[in-house]
Amino acid sequence: MSAIHGLPPALRELSMKTLFKTILCALALAGATFTLTAQESAPAAPAAAPAEPTLEQRVGDIEAYMNNAARVTEAGTSKIAGPGPGHNAWQMVSTALVIFMTLPGLALFYGGLVRKKNILSVFAQCFGIAGLVTILWWAVGYSLSFGSGGNAFIGSLSNAMLNGVESGATGAGYYWISDTMWAMFQLSFAIITPALIVGAIAERMKFSAVLLFVTLWMFAVYFPFAHMVWATDGLMCGPLNPNAAIKAIDFAGGTVVHMTSGWSALVLCIILGPRLGFGKEKMTPHSMVLCSIGTGMLWVGWYGFNAGSALGADAIASNAFATTTLAAATAGFVWAVAEWITRGHPSVLGFCSGIVAGLVVITPGAGFVTPSSAVIIGILAGIVPFIFVSYLKAKFGLDDALDTFGVHGVGGTLGAILTGVFASEKANAVVGPLKDGLLVEQLKAVALTIVWSVVATAIIAYIVKAVIGLRPTPEVERQGLDINEHGEEGYVD
16 A cells, blocks of 8 residues: 555545455455355255145045046155055955965866876976966066067067066056066966866876976967957957957956967867777776865965956956856856756766856956856856766867866857857946947957967977977876876875
8 A cells, every 4th residue: 555655646546446446346256256156066956846746636546546446646746656555455365366276276176186196297287387487477478478569469578577567566457556466466377377288188298298388388378368368459458458459358367268278278188199098997086075175275266366357356356256156156056967967966076067167157257247147157157068078078089188178168268258248337337338249359359269279289289299209108107197207106005
């Protein structure tokens, strides 16, 4: 400041003004720089949180849950965005029930019907198929059946190794069930379907051949049909695919499970040939007690099969539960009465066969028909398969050892057709838009299923026969498969 004091007054005043202006400019520039720096270094303001659902929306979600319908709010904002506990619990129980059908239900049912030297072979085949199919399902089976991005005949590899299938997510199967439970529920169907084929070829097919056949058959038959009938872009999925070439309906697997396994069983048992001594030796069931226990287990497990296919504990599930009960009980009684009339006595085997036939025939229509229609279906289920098993099978010379084709092939076909006759919007609103022309669509689905299953099975059977052979040696077959193929005996004297 001493230099400024030495200047003339006018210059001194001018210099002071200039100095103050310079200082003010410097302060202003510093302030702007500080503000800019602070703005640059300050963290970005957090994005606005999703708006809380209104009371009306939250009540709407509860109503949707109670009605097993779609949520009102988006999954990201819904207060119950995950699986609904009640519906999901029923899906878990249903999955366990269907697995219970195979193990031990089907194993006991089939095991009691064979000769005692082969009971463990039946058990081994059921256990082996359960393990094999589970691995295939995890690896690619679920994805090929339900993966998005495929076509009308097969899915994609988008969900290989269950990629993207999360327990907390919903929508892959239905609104309120976990995607993981949907995958496991469908796995239980995939397990029992090839296991049903065992009944036609019992006591005369190598264990290694069974496993190779099932591996190829799952890719050639089961995975495509699961996709065509139940995937949203499937060729025959009338309820979910407005562009389906065949607008058929199949509630719980008349075509996917029973027709594919039944018609494939027919072809395989023809190619395999009859058991040694067939028609000459007595081949009666060794334990009707085991068969009866297995039948009871199948009946109980079938509630998971049919009522579980409603994908929630709702009115449709209740209807499927009722129709399943009525058809099974009616068919079991009618089959036994038919034996009583034609043979002079009602057999326990007749009751068991009729019950299973009733369960098979009602399966495709369980959630689509009324209880009264289920009784009519049960009557027909007790008559038509009975006629085939008791009379026509012998005329054709078939060694369908445990009547897989007679019950599942014939019964499944009958059920698919009767679904087209009796399906009603009174039982399920889904039927309404599809009712006109439904019988014709069902017949198309039946025809495609028969042709596809027969051709694919024939090709696979001859491939397996050429690679490793289908049958054991005559000596092994005479001694029994239990001791020779598994080193064990079901009964030790």
